Amino acid sequence: MNNKLRLIALAGLLAASAAHADDDVNVLTLAGGIAGGPRYSGADERVIGPALAIDYQMANGFYASTMRGIGYGRQLGPFDVGAALGYRGERSERDRAGLGGARGSTALRGMGTVKGSATAVLHAGYAVLDGLELTMAADLPISHRENGRTLAIGVTGTLFAQGADHVTLSLAANLADSDYVRTYYGVTAAQATRTGYTPFTPKAGLYEVELGMTWQHRFNKRWSVTTMAGLSVLTRDAARSPLARRDTAPTGAVLLGYRF
Numbered sequence: 001m002n003n004k005l006r007l008i009a010l011a012g013l014l015a016a017s018a019a020h021a022d023d024d025v026n027v028l029t030l031a032g033g034i035a036g037g038p039r040y041s042g043a044d045e046r047v048i049g050p051a052l053a054i055d056y057q058m059a060n061g062f063y064a065s066t067m068r069g070i071g072y073g074r075q076l077g078p079f080d081v082g083a084a085l086g087y088r089g090e091r092s093e094r095d096r097a098g099l100g101g102a103r104g105s106t107a108l109r110g111m112g113t114v115k116g117s118a119t120a121v122l123h124a125g126y127a128v129l130d131g132l133e134l135t136m137a138a139d140l141p142i143s144h145r146e147n148g149r150t151l152a153i154g155v156t157g158t159l160f161a162q163g164a165d166h167v168t169l170s171l172a173a174n175l176a177d178s179d180y181v182r183t184y185y186g187v188t189a190a191q192a193t194r195t196g197y198t199p200f201t202p203k204a205g206l207y208e209v210e211l212g213m214t215w216q217h218r219f220n221k222r223w224s225v226t227t228m229a230g231l232s233v234l235t236r237d238a239a240r241s242p243l244a245r246r247d248t249a250p251t252g253a254v255l256l257g258y259r260f
Helices: 001-020 179-186 189-195 236-240
Strands: 029-040 046-057 061-064 071-075 079-088 118-127 134-139 149-164 167-178 205-218 222-234 250-257
Touching: 029 222, 046 250, 071 118, 079 134, 167 250, 179 236, 205 236, 222 236
Parallel strands: none
Antiparallel strands: 029 046, 029 250, 046 061, 061 071, 071 079, 079 118, 118 134, 134 149, 149 167, 167 205, 205 222, 222 250
């Protein structure tokens, strides 16, 4: 599983935990389970592995999380805004995996390692009506800026919310600048010589569309289980990249969470 999948799979759990938190208390959420997805964006290899998360949400809006980073978020009427310091994991040219998920593949041998980046994550949401929210999130590298910037624009709707169960459906369009698509989907002349892939220079713009459904069931005030199923589809030049052996990738996760 890659870092992106981990964020998607656990987002529903963290959001629900924060939503159930009282306004005047701090909430610590621990979550663990399994998740699966592509070894890297465009891979035809699938990986299933452990998913672990720690999220501390303070009543004043500050938070520290292994997925969300260290940041601050606030609700302003129908608007939800926030900013955080995060981390975008590296992509290796070797089969590397750990508790954070897969970070590469031998299919990338000769491509070199894409270094991990410290990032500024800016997000905003607008509740169009009860149970329907428009969202936007920018991921801006602070270190290794050559890795490029991304912008996700999406919509999330509540399909069912009654008693202990909460089901949501989300759709997102992911866009990126030229640095990002060339880093993750491009092949330079030097890389082509080492790998045998055809040289390829992708253009900026829409590169991926994601669809996901999340179901959370709360057993009581502290225990909950979250199930996520999703599908990511590479588009335009990202789908045409020599590195994209498969442009459609299913993702999934099942996580058990405990709130302190």
